Amino acid sequence: MNFSEVFKQSNQLCKVSPDGKYLATCVQYRLVVRDFNSLQIAHLYTCLDPVMHMEWSSDSLFILCAMYKRGLVQVWSLEQPDWHCKIDEGSIGLVSSRWSPDGRHVLNTTEFNLRVTVWSLCTKAVSYIKYPKACQKGVDFTADGRYMALAERRECKDYISVFVCDDWHLLRHFESETQDLAGLEWSPNCCVLAVWDNCLEYKLLLYSLDGRLLSSYSAYEWSLGIKSVAWSPSSQFLAVGSYDEKVRILNHITWKKITEFEHPATIINTKAVVFKEVEKRPVVGSEDLSIHQLTVDNSLFSTQSKYEITQLPAQVPVIKPDPDRANPKIGISALAFSADNRFLATKNGSFQVLSLFWHCSGSSLVLLSKEHICLCYVEAEEEK
Amino acid sequence: FPNPLSSISGISMSPSRQNLHHSLHSTMALPKTSYSVLSAFCTEENISQCIAYINQEVCSLGLTGVSLESKSGSLSAVPVLNLLYEVLQLQRRAQRALHELETQQLKNGSDLEHLQHSNCRLKDQLEHTRRDNSGLHEGERQLQLKIKTLQNWLKSEKEEVQKLQSIISSRATQYNHDTKRKERECTKLKERLNQLLMDKRDKKLSIEISNHVGRSDGKRGLWKTGKMEARHEGEMYKALLSDYETRQRSLMMENSELKKVLQHMKKDMITILSPKKPEPANDSLEQAVSECEEEIGDPSRETLEQSCEQAREQLTNSIRLQWRKLKSHMERLDSQASLVASQEREGEEMMSRKEHEEEMQRMRMELQQCKEFIHMQQQLLQQQLSSPCDEETAALLNDCYTLEEKERLKEEWRLFNEQKRNFERERKNFTEAAIRLGHERKAFEEDRAAWLKTQFLNMTPFVDRKRSALSDSALSVGTEPEAKLQSTPPLVTKSLFSTPKAASVKMPSTADLYRTLHLIPDSRGHGKCQSGEMSTKSRLRNCSTDCSVLSFVRDENSPI
Numbered sequence: 001m002n003f004s005e006v007f008k009q010s011n012q013l014c015k016v017s018p019d020g021k022y023l024a025t026c027v028q029y030r031l032v033v034r035d036f037n038s039l040q041i042a043h044l045y046t047c048l049d050p051v052m053h054m055e056w057s058s059d060s061l062f063i064l065c066a067m068y069k070r071g072l073v074q075v076w077s078l079e080q081p082d083w084h085c086k087i088d089e090g091s092i093g094l095v096s097s098r099w100s101p102d103g104r105h106v107l108n109t110t111e112f113n114l115r116v117t118v119w120s121l122c123t124k125a126v127s128y129i130k131y132p133k134a135c136q137k138g139v140d141f142t143a144d145g146r147y148m149a150l151a152e153r154r155e156c157k158d159y160i161s162v163f164v165c166d167d168w169h170l171l172r173h174f175e176s177e178t179q180d181l182a183g184l185e186w187s188p189n190c191c192v193l194a195v196w197d198n199c200l201e202y203k204l205l206l207y208s209l210d211g212r213l214l215s216s217y218s219a220y221e222w223s224l225g226i227k228s229v230a231w232s233p234s235s236q237f238l239a240v241g242s243y244d245e246k247v248r249i250l251n252h253i254t255w256k257k258i259t260e261f262e263h264p265a266t267i268i269n270t271k272a273v274v275f276k277e278v279e280k281r282p283v284v285g286s287e288d289l290s291i292h293q294l295t296v297d298n299s300l301f302s303t304q305s306k307y308e309i310t311q312l313p314a315q316v317p318v319i320k321p322d323p324d325r326a327n328p329k330i331g332i333s334a335l336a337f338s339a340d341n342r343f344l345a346t347k348n349g350s351f352q353v354l355s356l357f358w359h360c361s362g363s364s365l366v367l368l369s370k371e372h373i374c375l376c377y378v379e380a381e382e383e384k
Numbered sequence: 385f386p387n388p389l390s391s392i393s394g395i396s397m398s399p400s401r402q403n404l405h406h407s408l409h410s411t412m413a414l415p416k417t418s419y420s421v422l423s424a425f426c427t428e429e430n431i432s433q434c435i436a437y438i439n440q441e442v443c444s445l446g447l448t449g450v451s452l453e454s455k456s457g458s459l460s461a462v463p464v465l466n467l468l469y470e471v472l473q474l475q476r477r478a479q480r481a482l483h484e485l486e487t488q489q490l491k492n493g494s495d496l497e498h499l500q501h502s503n504c505r506l507k508d509q510l511e512h513t514r515r516d517n518s519g520l521h522e523g524e525r526q527l528q529l530k531i532k533t534l535q536n537w538l539k540s541e542k543e544e545v546q547k548l549q550s551i552i553s554s555r556a557t558q559y560n561h562d563t564k565r566k567e568r569e570c571t572k573l574k575e576r577l578n579q580l581l582m583d584k585r586d587k588k589l590s591i592e593i594s595n596h597v598g599r600s601d602g603k604r605g606l607w608k609t610g611k612m613e614a615r616h617e618g619e620m621y622k623a624l625l626s627d628y629e630t631r632q633r634s635l636m637m638e639n640s641e642l643k644k645v646l647q648h649m650k651k652d653m654i655t656i657l658s659p660k661k662p663e664p665a666n667d668s669l670e671q672a673v674s675e676c677e678e679e680i681g682d683p684s685r686e687t688l689e690q691s692c693e694q695a696r697e698q699l700t701n702s703i704r705l706q707w708r709k710l711k712s713h714m715e716r717l718d719s720q721a722s723l724v725a726s727q728e729r730e731g732e733e734m735m736s737r738k739e740h741e742e743e744m745q746r747m748r749m750e751l752q753q754c755k756e757f758i759h760m761q762q763q764l765l766q767q768q769l770s771s772p773c774d775e776e777t778a779a780l781l782n783d784c785y786t787l788e789e790k791e792r793l794k795e796e797w798r799l800f801n802e803q804k805r806n807f808e809r810e811r812k813n814f815t816e817a818a819i820r821l822g823h824e825r826k827a828f829e830e831d832r833a834a835w836l837k838t839q840f841l842n843m844t845p846f847v848d849r850k851r852s853a854l855s856d857s858a859l860s861v862g863t864e865p866e867a868k869l870q871s872t873p874p875l876v877t878k879s880l881f882s883t884p885k886a887a888s889v890k891m892p893s894t895a896d897l898y899r900t901l902h903l904i905p906d907s908r909g910h911g912k913c914q915s916g917e918m919s920t921k922s923r924l925r926n927c928s929t930d931c932s933v934l935s936f937v938r939d940e941n942s943p944i
Contacts, residue, residue, distance in 0.1 A: 062597075077597075085593040092581045104599055114574050114581075121597045130578075131571075147620075154571075156564045164616045171616055191627040209624050253635070 004039055007032075013051060017060040022078070024063055026051040031065055031076060045076045048086075053096070057103030058145070062121075064106060066097035073097050073106060075121065087119050100165055101145025116150070118168050127168045133158065135198070137183035142190040147171065147209070149193055151181050160184065160195065162211065172211040178203060182226070189235040192252070196226045196240075204229070204240055206255055215255035219248055224328075230335035230344075239344055241332025247346050263332070263348035267314045274314040275307040275376075319350045338362035343378060442467060445474065646703055653706040657713060 013026035023034045028050050033043040049067035056063055066073045071094040075085040093111030106119045113134040118127040132138055133151040141148050145165055152159040158181040162172040182198035197203035202225030204217040224243035231238055238250045247261040267274055334347040340362035347353050352369040365376040426434040447470045
């Protein structure tokens, strides 16, 4: 395995273009675009402020750099390096900025979530969407990029607006039956919108594309409710992870629960295989730690870890969260289906995994923590 | 009179019962001892009075009196004996009664004792139970008190819970109200802010762009019109419809597959239920068969009306019915089978037992054989391993395995040595013969040379130079063979005497050897009779030696 040289970056802004040809990194106020294979600098752009957010457009032709402090967004073109675009939100401030799926519109969310401004790069037209809701996931685009669902809150009630991304035409606007909408997500086949309430109430609503309520699901009352939601890639299943450390799977025909998975602290199920990371640190005597050796021998501090299969019943370390604090670190916080619909990865409790996602082939799972990255290769067994 | 009477009455009126026996004995023993006492009662003079008295007494007792014989004033014995007998009877009866009374008295006494004891015991028990009762009462009372207190506590808790719930609900409404109020304030603020910012919009809010970018799909932008809206709606509904259609299609497929499976199942069940062998008293089955046959006609209808509600229901109902029948049939079969199995089990067991036993027998035999074999092996091994008790036998046995070979080897060695000796002898003879032959030849050649010399000298004296040359040449010729002869024997002898190891010495070829030994006829071809004789002799001898020489030579080369 070869390693490239180390490059500087700031704010963890380092993204590969969707077509895989370029790698863009931000170093303070500079945007560096490198060719992915050779890592040679292809383009170098300078922004007016340290970049807080950077995003590739879907067709890999433009890069968006947002500077929240100044309320500025600058868009750079790869084809024409002299082309420039600067969006100034002015005194209204800027909280978040993102591309639309067609790669020609920039959606800026102003401060205090006052409105979402839709800037068009094609026509210089501006559209405003008032009262967007500030919640866990208030905006979602369909997979084909045709529709956008936005959560709004007016007069102490939740509404959902469905826009056509072509021309930002408001297709549907309907009230949501949630108390306090926490998030919404389109199904991969773009026909169903899953809407869930915040953790004070367990409520999951399913709306069809035209705004009709198809079904609602509530597993229990009073205790803390839904924490995370994930659709399966075929849209057949909806996985709901909640604070009671269970994942419930709903099916798309009846929208009823077909199964639920538990995350017990002691794993007894004989079909389960438990991998435990065992760290091996090389033992270093104190007299050996001279500066010379430190600089030369980097391997002194590298820990090698390998994974062992532990015997069942296996005990999973559980850290009890502080019950007085809000948003306790219990429950299913991350869910991910593999691309071939075969596996569901869940993260329960206060493990240090920040995100998990599958490789597009469905054969490996990537776990990211604050300092480490781990790849889990799944071997699919042939079923007789 | 009064004295004897009082004495008698004193006797008859025995006071206490302790003296009863005494008195009885005394009365029984009356005749002997008391006769002297009674003698006072009846004397010769007062017989009639005694009789009168006795009659009185007897009458009071209910017996017939005794009458006096007026004849001689003496008593007739018969009535007196009868009287006496009756009195005795009376006495016996009285005794018996007394006895009974005494036993009764004893019994009563013991009963009385028993009753007294039980009375005491019961009194104690009663006391005890009374005490327990009072204790239990006390406990019950306390428990009642406890219940009361707990109930009170429960009530108070319930009240508290209700209170708290009401508090919670009121607070919840309060919070909701507050949040709503705050949210309204917030929206107002936002509105205000929005307004303010809108006013300033023209100044600051802007987008600077070098030039417009084409749309990602390459089309031109369109105006927002009603047609556009309609188109959007249409597209949306199209997307929904297509999704529903795909879903419906997949469900239909699933449905049809399941229906097919059900049909197959039904057919299978029918075939199972319609038995090939006639079974007695299975009316239900026959009914089922007839029903099934009726229903077989249905599938054709069913396939046509797949979406028909009735057909679906019919199918499911028929399947359910069949399944129930199958279940009952199976249960019946199970019970039958268990019965039959229990009957047949013995027979089967016996059959299998026989085979089983045969197998076992065979295996035992095998086992026995193997064991014996192993035992034998073990014994042999033991003999092997265990060292012999004395050294002599050990020494003797040491090489017992190789004895045969050793004997053979010895034999061969002997033979070998013999042969060796023979060869030595022959070699010696041969060398001697060769030496002799050499000497004889030398002599012969000398003779011949001399003869030739004389011949030449006898020839013409003019050919001196030629003669001398010839003689030189002849001499040389003559000497050549001589030299040859001289050289060859030493060569031969050398070869003969050479050690077996020096096989690298160049051996004369066999042809030369034969030639020198005159075994092969020479090109010169002079042979004298002497030499011929000699040669034949020597040839004969040499033949034998030659063979041995040659064989010896050969043996030299072969490693020994």
